[in-house]
Amino acid sequence: FYTRDSPTAVTFTPALGYLGTAAPVTIRLTGPGGQTRAVTYTPTVTRPPAPDAPDLASTGPASAAQSVTFEIPAGGSIGYVDAGGRALADPTVPQGSFALAAASSVSTVAGRPFDPTLIGAVGTVIFTPRRGVTGAVPAIRYRVTDAYRQTSIGRYTPAVTGYPSPRRIRGTNPDQ
Incomplete structure (x- = not known):
């Protein structure tokens, strides 16, 4: 799921066990002069390190x-x-x-x-x-x-x- 943490930050938190490229999200930013810019964020989730089973x-x-x-x-x-x-x-x-x-x-x-x-x-x-x-x-x-x-x-x-x-x-x- 995506969350908007601030006006300029978006975080993607994948479901547990998810791997791959998530659906992109477009973020529209507006500057002080009223100019706008669209930015697309496409997160990719990779496998974490394997678990540790110590002796x-x-x-x-x-x-x-x-x-x-x-x-x-x-x-x-x-x-x-x-x-x-x-x-x-x-x-x-x-x-x-x-x-x-x-x-x-x-x-x-x-x-x-x-x-x-x-x-x-x-x-x-x-x-x-x-x-x-x-x-x-x-x-x-x-x-x-x-x-x-x-x-x-x-x-x-x-x-x-x-x-x-x-x-x-x-x-x-x-x-x-």
């Missing part, structure tokens, strides 16, 4: 879930993939299970129509260790896809620290 790691105690968080582009999505890039359901490894979560927030600009490019989102990968597990956990792959169907694949590698060693409690018994 992430976390370390946490065996008694609690752990997670990592990353950005999801507006109109984007997240999912697990195998080594060949094929979609997977929630992966489970002998050491525990993984889950995905996403949260979003919406910003608005006064005087402008709703703009889905102002939606911010974050993805979270959660690992829940099985009881008694410690040490390194095999990495899983996750994919971030944007509104232009561009993708990036990252890895998440959790590690589980051990259970605390039991303490000996000394009693009042002299035989201890």
Whole structure:
């Protein structure tokens, strides 16, 4: 959509996922002496950079879930993939299970129509260790896809620290 920001400025905001040349708009300017001039503005929208799916790691105690968080582009999505890039359901490894979560927030600009490019989102990968597990956990792959169907694949590698060693409690018994 086009908006007139001032008497001399027009802004084109493309719909999320739009690529190509938009319909031109003609702007008529009038100078101080009453002279007029018509200017045509034809915006071209190109693909933005692909999303980033960083390699992430976390370390946490065996008694609690752990997670990592990353950005999801507006109109984007997240999912697990195998080594060949094929979609997977929630992966489970002998050491525990993984889950995905996403949260979003919406910003608005006064005087402008709703703009889905102002939606911010974050993805979270959660690992829940099985009881008694410690040490390194095999990495899983996750994919971030944007509104232009561009993708990036990252890895998440959790590690589980051990259970605390039991303490000996000394009693009042002299035989201890």
